[in-house]
Ligand code: CTP
């Protein structure tokens with residue numbers, strides 16, 4: 594064929610966990626478009642459609658060069674009619690009407706603004722929109738009841754919607770490390786999530802904490818949280834205790850994809866770079882400041898006392914020397930550490946694909962706690978991520994290549 598010499602044909606395996614997906618994406622325009630449709634579907638409670646668009650975007654992220662013609666896509670997995678139509682429109686007209694009209698739609702804009710509040714999911718946002726609430730101002734005026742997470746989310750709206758940098762993640766890593774070794778010497782802290790995959794920014798900072806001696810990690814989270822709180826590092830925290838032993842359906846077959854580790858969803862008060870300086874300075878001088886601010890915010894509990902302007906600040910007041918950052922802490926016993934590490938490194942689609950591969954191709958059940966072999970009726974142990982990939986019959990994919 595004449596064209597075969599000219600057109601680069603692509604070929605990729607069908608599960609994202611069989612592919613290497615770096616951050617070097619050659620098809621950003623296409624994957625942004627498909628990701629937006631995925632996000633819209635997820636926000637509209639259409640998870641099936643959402644996954645389909647996510648899978649299509651992930652295939653394009655794995656390609657070694659930009660797509661220039663539809664003919665290059667022949668034989669690629671996960672590209673359904675709808676995704677192909679969107680890709681074709683963009684290749685031919687530089688834009689997809691569907692993507693553009695979704696982006697401009699009042700409903701999508703409102704869903705984005707409202708779910709941008711920490712603690713607000715698509716169901717809550719949808720309920721508010723049906724009550725005529727489309728923005729933060731209308732939410733403020735509505736008198737809608739907010740839970741503690743949502744109050745904190747609204748209070749720190751601008752900070753939490755600004756990407757966290759790697760430098761900020763590193764600063765928070767130091768703080769978490771100091772907290773953890775202070776309350777349990779020998780305990781280990783690992784950065785997970787997007788930053789472990791090599792991303793330079795993220796929406797939060799994720800940590801996994803363990804201790805090399807099984808059982809020593811029990812009760813660790815409340816101590817870490819108490820240390821952080823007493824040093825003035827926490828603006829908000831909600832700790833959920835470990836419920837793993839309570840599950841009736843067995844660790845291999847969790848009733849949902851949610852794991853059951855002791856976890857803490859928090860909002861850190863991070864000193865601005867010029868204020869951080871030497872650790873000693875942070876922990877002595879800053880503490881008094883923090884305690885004062887903390888006390889102040891306690892008296893501010895009543896939402897009515899906040900003015901609407903307070904949430905709409907485009908720039909923080911010049912005197913403010915800190916910013917709010919979302920931080921997730923998870924504690925795992927060492928026996929489950931490899932599974933927890935694999936499960937918390939992401940990406941979300943990569944995790945989903947790993948579980949789908951395990952179930953559909955290997956008759957195994959993978960969770961962030963364990964791997965269960967349904968044919969052998971036993972758990973497969975693993976001390977490293979490499980061993981888990983091997984159990985699953987997959988080539989090892991390092992974190993930097995899990996950016997599906
Ligand atoms: N995760 C999870 N259970 C949750 C929330 C998250 O197992 N309730 C896992 C996700 O599957 C993901 C990892 O934790 O693998 C990190 O999640 P998240 O912070 O939401 O995503 P990131 O990939 O870190 O992206 P970002 O940089 O935007 O934070």
Ligand code: MN
Pocket residue numbers: 786787788795796797798799
């Ligand atoms: Mn993250």
Ligand code: MN
Pocket residue numbers: 786797798799921
């Ligand atoms: Mn997270």
